Amino acid sequence: MRTTKESADNGVNVEALLGAREALTQSPEAAQFVWRARNEWVRGTHSRSTVEGFFGLGAEQRHKTTFGYEADHPELFASEDNGATPVELVLAGLASCLTAGIAAVAQHRKIQLHAVTATLEGAMDIQGILGIDGDVRNGFSGITVHYRIEADASPEEIEALVAQSQKRSAVFDIITNPTNVTVAVN
Amino acid sequence: MRTTVVIIGAGHAGLAMSHSLAEHSIDHVVIERGTVAHSWRTERWDSLRLLTPNWMSRLPGAPLTVGDPDGFRTMPETVAFIERYAAAIGAPVHTDTTVLSVRPRGDGYLVTTTQGTWQCQAVVVATGACNLPSLPPFATRVPAGVTSLTPRDYRNPSQLAPGGVLVVGAAASGIQIAEEIQRSGRPVTLSVGEHVRVPRRYRGRDITWWMDRVGVFDESYTEVDSVERVRGVASLQLIGSPEHRDLDLNALTGLGVRLVGRLAGISGxxxxxxxxxxxxxxxxxLKMNRLLARIDAWASSHLAGDEIEPPHSIEPTRVDASPPLAVDLTSGEIRTVIWATGYRPDHSWLDVPVFDRKGRIRHDGGVAAAPGLYLIGMPFLRRRRSSLIDGAASDARDLSTHLASYLADPAAAGPAAPLLGAA
Structure with missing residues (x-):
């Protein structure tokens, strides 16, 4: 069973999050965000993405610094392997989103976390992307996420953290539900 | 015509309010578009029985015990029960009177109906939470040739074309309708969103008996994390049946029902x-097991061991490793879609600036954000019990007390005045 219920410090400012939730309930227009990324081709299958600005709380916002992500494909795809594959970045995005949610929910429920490790697998039949078999989809046929969590909580409480994190995760929703994607040129 | 209070709706909630106002000697009328218990009479499917046992319909002022206290009333029995209650308390019901509009007028309201107008000081909205089916916007994209129904139009499987049926929603309505349609020989696909699983019986008692005793139903709207969230929670996955049987997703898959995830859209x-x-x-x-653990903890400190059966665990819900991510509505396999996606109230006749941005009446535990306007008979209005027939008594008691103090001094009892008996 849970040993410490009075105080937990997972480094999440839950009061600020709850304050923001309350404020945005009163003014839903401020809750309209736009996230952005920029991507530039380097050579071959290598490209570089950067994120810097986004829109939210009714104004343009800016990260503290510009973050960059290399993406490429491994040598067995006849590429130079200058970075993770885009699908691995998707797995990383899912894991980061779920883990952030676990920390926030744990903080809210006053559960002290000690270690949270996720390992993810996305199964894919590459006959899809290679155009070998039109019946095979391009994307993952399924994703499994395995969490190892050490925390001052019962196994059921830890499971409930992970379940609640999925319920509130943006990337989990993006992956499990369809999204309209519009790609324009010039 | 003049009266002090107009109650709109002669269902269990409006009638309980009528009784409570009478106890305060407050002059009032109950306006009803049809006859007493109109929705129960006309907007429910044939096999439906109440989810709560008969003993758990404790309406104020007229203890009516009818039939087996542990049984579950059919709809005709429910209608008869509410009719008897209306007669027993002598409620001043005006039937076949449809409200056309309610507007502020002077210090109160003008209620315009098909049978004339009433000027009153206060209005109690008791028209219920289930007036209109609530469908997702993409429900309009069901292809031609596939029939769309809601639980309000659905009566029994024989009205459906032979062939497959997609039931959307796995709260009480969805699972009950899915079961009887599957049993009729029409293969059912059930789309499952967020749901609340509970066993019908636990340790030899009905689950609602436990929830009543343990205090789950008495949790106040002021105590919960997010009142908005709890008011939107789906009904318990339960069926009221003579044999007190369980009906959960495992039972449905056992019958051959195919489970799919929450419907996210219809495209092509x-x-x-x-x-x-x-x-x-x-x-x-997980939530069900937390409830059962809470029941076990309560039982161990409140009941002797021989009064109840020992705790038992309930099989986890089985789902396929890879449930289908799409259902083809054009192949002819699915002939009918039933949208068991919930209901919303219809307050279109209420011409009072009291609505929030989502069109809901702003209120604090039933005291609406307009002087002299009250709401009753809504999910988690004041407590978890408010969602049940059994919740009308305590809500009517609290709100009639507030209403009486409002009539005595309208300036003193503001919309957010603290309510008596909140717990």
Whole structure:
């Protein structure tokens, strides 16, 4: 069973999050965000993405610094392997989103976390992307996420953290539900 | 015509309010568009029985015990029960009177009906939470040739074309309708969103008996994390049946029902299903087990061991490793879609600036954000019990007390005045 219920410090400012939730309930227009990324081709299958600005709380916002992500494909795809594959970045995005949610929910429920490790697998039949078999989809046929969590909580409480994190995760929703994607040129 | 209070709706909630106002000697009328218990009479499917046992319909002022206290009333029995209650308390019901509009007028309201107008000081909205089916926007994209129904139009499987049926929603209505349609020989696909799983019976008692005793139903709207969230929670996955049987997702898959995730959209004739089904069923199992653990803890300190059966665990919900992510609505396999996606109230006749941005009446535990306007008979209005027939007594008691103090001094009892008996 849970040993410490009075105080937990997972480094999440839950009061600020709850304050923001309350404020945005009163003014839903401020809750309209736009996230952005920029991507530039380097050579071959290598490209570089950067994120810097986004829109939210009714104004343009800016990260503290510009973050960059290399993406490429491994040598067995006849590429130079200058970075993770885009699908691995998707797995990383899912894991980061779920883990952030676990920390926030744990903080809210006053559960002290000690270690949270996720390992993810996305199964894919590459006959899809290679155009070998039109019946095979391009994307993952399924994703499994395995969490190892050490925390001052019962196994059921830890499971409930992970379940609640999925319920509130943006990337989990993006992956499990369809999204309209519009790609324009010039 | 003049009266002090107009109650709109002669269902269990409006009638309980009528009784409570009479106890305060407050002059009032109850306006009813049809006859007493109109919705129960006309807007329910044939096999439906109440989810709560008969003993758990404790309306104020007229203890009516009818039939087996542990049984579950059919709809005709429910209608008869509410009719008898209306007669027993002598409620001043005006039937076949449809409200056309309610507007502020002077210090009160003008209620315009098909049978004339009433000027009154206060209005109690008791028209219920289930007036109109609530469908997702993409429900209009069901292809031609596939029939769309809601539980309000659905009566029994024989009205459906032979062939497959997609039931959307796995709260009480969805699972009950899915079961009887599957049993009729029409293969059912059930789209499962967030749901609340509970066993019908636990340790030899009905689950609602436990929830009543343990105090679950008495949790106040002021105590919960997010009142908005709890007011939107789906009904318990339960069926009221003579044999007190369980009806959960495992029972349905055992009958051959196919489970898919929450419907996310319809595109090109294909219903798209969310991949979140494993999490939703796990979450429902965890929540159910938390409730059962709470019951066990209460039982060990309040009941002798021989009064109840020992604790037992309940099988986790089984789902396929890879449930289908789409249902083709154009192949001819699915002939009917039933949208068991909930209801919303219809307050279109209420011409009072009291609505929030989502069109809901702003209120504090039933005291609406307009002087002299009250709401009763809504999910988690003041407490979890408010969602049940059994909740009308305490809500009517609290709100009639507030209403009486409002009439005595309208300036003193503001919309957010603290309510008596909140717990």
């Amino acid at each position: 004739g294909r219903a798209q299903c969310s991949g979140s089904l494993p999490n939703l069923v796990r979450m429902a199992d």
